[in-house]
Amino acid sequence: xxxxxxxxxxxxxxxxxxxxxxxxxxxxxxxxxxxxxxxxxxxxxxxxxxxxxxxxxxxxxxxxxxxxxxxxxxxxxxxxxxxxxxxxxxxxxxxxxxxxxxxxxxxxxxxxxxxxxxxxxxxxxxxxxxxxxxxxxxxxxxxxxxxxxxxxxxxxxxxxxxxxxxxxxxxxxxxxxxxxxxxxxxxxxxxxxxxxxxxxxxxxxxxxxxxxxxxxxxxxxxxxxxxxxxxxxxxxxxxxxxxxxxxxxxxxxxxxxxxxxxxxxxxxxxxxxxxxxxxxxxxxxxxxxxxxxxxxxxxxxxxxxxxxxxxxxxxxxxxxxxxxxxxxxxxxxxxxxxxxxxxxxxxxxxxxxxxxxxxxxxxxxxxxxxxxxxxxxxxxxxxxxxxxxxxxxxxxxxxxxxxxxxxxxxxxxxxxxxxxxxxxxxxxxxxxxxxxxxxxxxxxxxxxxxxxxxxxxxxxxxxxxxxxxxxxxxxxxxxxxxxxxxxxxxxxxxxxxxxxxxxxxxxxxxxxxxxxxxxxxxxxxxxxxxxxxxxxxxxxxxxxxxxxxxxxxxxxxxxxxxxxxxxxxxxxxxxxxxxxxxxxxxxxxxxxxxxxxxxxxxxxxxxxxxxxxxxxxxxxxxx
Numbered sequence: 001x002x003x004x005x006x007x008x009x010x011x012x013x014x015x016x017x018x019x020x021x022x023x024x025x026x027x028x029x030x031x032x033x034x035x036x037x038x039x040x041x042x043x044x045x046x047x048x049x050x051x052x053x054x055x056x057x058x059x060x061x062x063x064x065x066x067x068x069x070x071x072x073x074x075x076x077x078x079x080x081x082x083x084x085x086x087x088x089x090x091x092x093x094x095x096x097x098x099x100x101x102x103x104x105x106x107x108x109x110x111x112x113x114x115x116x117x118x119x120x121x122x123x124x125x126x127x128x129x130x131x132x133x134x135x136x137x138x139x140x141x142x143x144x145x146x147x148x149x150x151x152x153x154x155x156x157x158x159x160x161x162x163x164x165x166x167x168x169x170x171x172x173x174x175x176x177x178x179x180x181x182x183x184x185x186x187x188x189x190x191x192x193x194x195x196x197x198x199x200x201x202x203x204x205x206x207x208x209x210x211x212x213x214x215x216x217x218x219x220x221x222x223x224x225x226x227x228x229x230x231x232x233x234x235x236x237x238x239x240x241x242x243x244x245x246x247x248x249x250x251x252x253x254x255x256x257x258x259x260x261x262x263x264x265x266x267x268x269x270x271x272x273x274x275x276x277x278x279x280x281x282x283x284x285x286x287x288x289x290x291x292x293x294x295x296x297x298x299x300x301x302x303x304x305x306x307x308x309x310x311x312x313x314x315x316x317x318x319x320x321x322x323x324x325x326x327x328x329x330x331x332x333x334x335x336x337x338x339x340x341x342x343x344x345x346x347x348x349x350x351x352x353x354x355x356x357x358x359x360x361x362x363x364x365x366x367x368x369x370x371x372x373x374x375x376x377x378x379x380x381x382x383x384x385x386x387x388x389x390x391x392x393x394x395x396x397x398x399x400x401x402x403x404x405x406x407x408x409x410x411x412x413x414x415x416x417x418x419x420x421x422x423x424x425x426x427x428x429x430x431x432x433x434x435x436x437x438x439x440x441x442x443x444x445x446x447x448x449x450x451x452x453x454x455x456x457x458x459x460x461x462x463x464x465x466x467x468x469x470x471x472x473x474x475x476x477x478x479x480x481x482x483x484x485x486x487x488x489x490x491x492x493x494x495x496x497x498x499x500x501x502x503x504x505x506x507x508x509x510x511x512x513x514x515x516x517x518x519x520x521x522x523x524x525x526x527x528x529x530x531x532x533x534x535x536x537x538x539x540x541x542x543x544x545x546x547x548x549x550x551x552x553x554x555x556x557x558x559x560x561x562x563x564x565x566x567x568x569x570x571x572x573x574x575x576x577x578x579x580x581x582x583x584x585x586x587x588x589x590x591x592x593x594x595x596x597x598x599x600x601x602x603x604x605x606x607x608x609x610x611x612x613x614x615x616x617x618x619x620x621x622x623x
Contacts, residue, residue, distance in 0.1 A: 202326025281403030
């Protein structure tokens, strides 16, 4: 079979399947099947090919059953359950409606289970290579399917835990049930389908989970609600018409958060890093409804469904980001945080922006799979998110959007509509991207980057903004077709100047603020307070240990700042050192000589000039 000569018709032909299923070597058959699946995917007929494979496998099983009947294989060697599942060869086991029995020379020895049960599918995880198994069992005349780790049904100690799912297994029959399930799986290896699975949503090569069904989701049960909320509900036209009406209001907040939600699936495609889009402003402005609109693109926007909050742990946030993978992580109200998040809020923001979780060992002393994600994190709160963080690396990946008054004409009406109609735009957008191709999307992104690039703005922020604007361009042209583009001038307002975000620039302003607040401690003539240094000829001369404490208080790197300040000409330095000796109150000690801001007036002696205010207090110029 020459794969390169197959087209979308011949790859589905009877000749191809006949050659595939005549292979007696299961390894050869599996490899041939994988190559044909890749070819069918390349030709755009993978779904049809997969359906035909299922049909041929079913026919193969039926043929095997008939052959066994011809050889007078006893009926007791096959499962005999009433229900939707094909009969399976079970060897020496008796498998009937009244239970599973072990037999020896036709004599019943012991019971393995009191009700029908059988393995029906194997799931192989694409990230880890680990297998899970889907088991069907019948209780009270109702069939139920569950997916469990393969290791759970291969150990008599572990399989007992399935009693909590309604399976009649105890420490007494556990060993026999393990043996029965293993025998049925291995005796029917060619007929039990191997389904590829993933614990992550989003792009897997050219497929997108959960919309493409070739790969199924087998993720963490903690996020069952979030996963099940990703569905289409209500009226597609009603959702689109309402969103188009909201976009026509011209409100930047609505259009930007909507575009940010779509942009999440472009982060991987464009090879950028995760970033935050944060909507902040006074209460009752419509911030939560704006997040609901963004969530309704993909899923149910109601509370406790797709959207989350910060009332959790850092480990849970990391795990949810890993599960969503390329879909947006939407978190409501930054002010409502658990104590564990509040104590390390900056670290959480930085970790989520990094797109990679912490390495953790397991109880077998191995290393668990690292959590990874590439998406947009959308948040809201009464205060800007960057007010909670100091590190420039984190601030650099936050796009702040200030919420004005009354974002929505009727917020309650909008909330009611999108709670009843949601989930349609996600599949539509994914199909648009597939039709466009990655090259066209990247071309649009490069064009937008050139339009918004500014030497005075942070480049990483500009790249993040370009991803949002790329999504906005695509949905405006191909989904809503309404011409309601985000204004480039408005969009550029979310970018921060380089000087505002520089850790060292902020450290400089912080230290000047500390000097100003504690100005009395820089006057050696005042004997009633401790001395931190002095002010002379436009320089703050600070004891080294005091300077160290200032940097620690602000969370800044002393070494990094001094190197930067020296390059900027803000320091007087000694030979090979960043400090100089200075005699203060009769004692000589090493000090940091830091130049005061040029806008600060000093008197002839080098002291900061202050002015009297109306309330009799001293007004310090750079407070």
